[in-house]
Amino acid sequence: MTTQGIELIFGGARSGKSALAESRAGESGLEVVYLATAAAGDEEMTQRIAHHRTRRPAHWRTVEEPLQLAAALRAEATPQRCLLVDCLTLWLSNLLLGPGLEPERGRLLETLPTLPGRIILVSNEVGWGIVPMNELARRFADEQGRLNQAVAAVSDRVTLVAAGLPLALKA
Numbered sequence: 001m002t003t004q005g006i007e008l009i010f011g012g013a014r015s016g017k018s019a020l021a022e023s024r025a026g027e028s029g030l031e032v033v034y035l036a037t038a039a040a041g042d043e044e045m046t047q048r049i050a051h052h053r054t055r056r057p058a059h060w061r062t063v064e065e066p067l068q069l070a071a072a073l074r075a076e077a078t079p080q081r082c083l084l085v086d087c088l089t090l091w092l093s094n095l096l097l098g099p100g101l102e103p104e105r106g107r108l109l110e111t112l113p114t115l116p117g118r119i120i121l122v123s124n125e126v127g128w129g130i131v132p133m134n135e136l137a138r139r140f141a142d143e144q145g146r147l148n149q150a151v152a153a154v155s156d157r158v159t160l161v162a163a164g165l166p167l168a169l170k171a
Helices: 017-027 043-055 069-076 088-097 102-114 135-154
Strands: 005-011 031-036 061-064 081-086 118-124 157-162 165-170
Touching: 005 017, 005 135, 017 031, 017 043, 017 081, 017 118, 017 157, 031 069, 069 081, 069 102, 088 118, 088 135, 102 135, 118 135
Parallel strands: 005 118, 005 157, 031 061, 031 081, 081 118
Antiparallel strands: 157 165
């Protein structure tokens, strides 16, 4: 397993993508910093966040950044670190419902190729279902697809996860 470079791990809900990302981060042999993009807006999300926390080793440091992901990545990246971002989908939702997507997405895509160390990004694949019924949901699905494509283009490795099984799309 390489200790440098960018990997995008994506799949459907509950596909095993976060578990795979956590396993790869742990195997990297580097100090791991977990960049969490979720915001606990309700009890169900609070429980999801707690579940993710219990799976992580206690020595991993967590940085919570729901909006300014590029800045957090720049601040944390070193050649001796593996940064695990979980997840781009929640980050995108936060931006669409908040300050706006374009400037932050541009900063992320400019920043990723310049970072030292290992970067693992988790994202959802939302484009395999039906076309959503409302305008915001359609925009979200479109933007998630565009974001996944753009991050995959700058990634050294891209892995699709389905039913807990990883499939290398780009190695």
